[in-house]
Amino acid sequence: MIMAGDDEDELNRLLTQSYYSRIHNLFSSLAFDNPNGGAWTQGWKVSYPKDRWTADKKLKIILVPHTHCDPGWVKTYEVYYRTQTKHILDSFVPKLEQNRKYKFMFTEMSYFSWWWSDIDDSLRERVTTNRLCKVTTNPLSKVTTCLANHLSKVTICLANHLSKVTTCVANCLCYVPKSGWSIDPFGYSSTMAYLLKRSNFHSMLIQRVHYSIKKHLAKNTQLEFMWRQHWDNTGSTDIYTHMMPFYSYDVPHTCGPEPAVCCQFDFRRLPGSPYRCPWHTDPKPITSLNVAERARTILDQWKKKATLYK
Template sequence: MLNVHVVCHSHNDVGWTETPDVIYSEYVQDIYSSVTDALHKSRDRKYVSAETAFFERWWQEQLPPRRTSVRKLIQQECAAAVSNSGQLEFVGGGWVQSDEATTHYSAIVDQMTLGLRWLNDTFGECGRPRVAWQIDPYGHSRENAALFAQMGFDAVFLGRVHVADKEYRRKQRSLEFLWNADRNIGSAADLFTSILPNVYMPPRGFCFDKYSCTTDADILAYNARTRAREFMDAVREYAKYYDTRNVMVTMGGDLAYTKAETWFDNIDRLISSVNREASSSGVKLQAFYSSPSCYLKALHAANRSWPAHTRDFLPYADRPQFYWTGFYASRPCLKRYARRANGFLQVTSDGVAHSDAKQAHCATRP
């Protein structure tokens, strides 16, 4: 049986072609509001959120009734589950989804701490992300993976690797592996890694959002069977690249789900049509709403070993000879300001920590 894990998500860059304020006001606030409304209409639906910077801002604007309803979406079944299995699941959890090529490790740790601490303070253990979600950085570094492993993540999901490397891994069915990210600390830096089949987009022809892609045909009664067969063909092609009977299909894109009900209505009908068509045609395939942690749990149940990987995924090229390396050297002044500011932050943080420790020591003296 081929298990098709349908994962709904939005990729919300905290600043891309527009300022964070513009992106939030024009897109993201509508995304979270419409998604949470849509999730309440069916317990089967699931959605994952990555960028804490935007979610925290949206949360601060919500009234108590909305906050209570969102907590329920996050906390469903959480107490009895090994991982967050509610309808709304956080992945990554950093303030942003940081670059891996030019960012200093201390800045990565700081922004991850900021986001994860807010999630923990707000939602407790049920809000803790179990997987890292690096779907759009232009290449991936092994030291970044080592940091994620030491932060306690169970896995990392990647979107962008060199086109030749990805094609080789497809042929070898090695898009999933154990990343031995830092030999100096050994197994503490080992992290299960999964490269997504289509960066972070849906299969071709199954995007239902006017912003993130050209809107494809809705799933309706007259075309449901044809569309189901097209989707089944796409996921069976994906399945050739992986070595278990589970495949994760991302349904979303850049700033997707501003009108979440359109997405979920279509996916509801798509899942129903796919399962009905598979059953009637004798194809061993089932599709269902899922999340990265649920997918990871299914892989764990497969009880198999994984190939090892030790190197970086840098530099990145999305086509032959089209290398994304200009940003290594561009905007040098901005990079210098960021590095110097981070240095000041570290010194200030150390000073505050020592001051707090001294005050605590003085308070305990007779």
């Protein structure tokens, strides 16, 4: 045991060693198997005490609509912009002007930069004067020309992405994002966390992590943590990290642990659409007759998801 007054460097060394050992021991202890967890295939049956939330102790729900437009995926970069992404950006300004409580997150800054160069001065003024991208929306996410750690694997390229596009956003909107949003890279490098921290980001969100790790962290309500570089013995590289708990970032896998239920609230899959819920229970329009039941159903999923976090 190190007592007060002992050498500070030795204390920091042992603290770092302990931190690194915990991560190493976690990976060594996991079986990385894939037992069927039921409705949450890679998890377990989630429940919660009925009195955990009451009229006096309400669960706070934050909805974050976001884009996921992979430049060059399936369609060419230009076709993707002309046929889809441009329409997203054209519609977000009037929609956010309707209600300042609305939230919207746009990640693919190569497309935002293109759109910004296409629009006229009056539309630019509506964006900058009303501070739509700073006040009304969640900050413009991890500003990269794509998802930097999805595309580039060389440190200088990652840094260049962050530098160039952060500068672009600062010049266009007089705003510098502070939160990272990284939902689709196939695995995460600690280098990206380090670069975000060095770029003055204070937090980041990640999604694609092995389900065995997610399951362990969820059971121990450790899906939110400080990501620290293994060589750091002072905490100077700590960045607050939120890990999403489920399989994917789509509607069926984000509202809660039961995708068959969550899919019923993916209204793009309403009857008549070419998209259907693979769990054979499709969404239905919300009416005055079913709104109470529908609200209770999705609230149950939100509550179950909330139990996975502190």
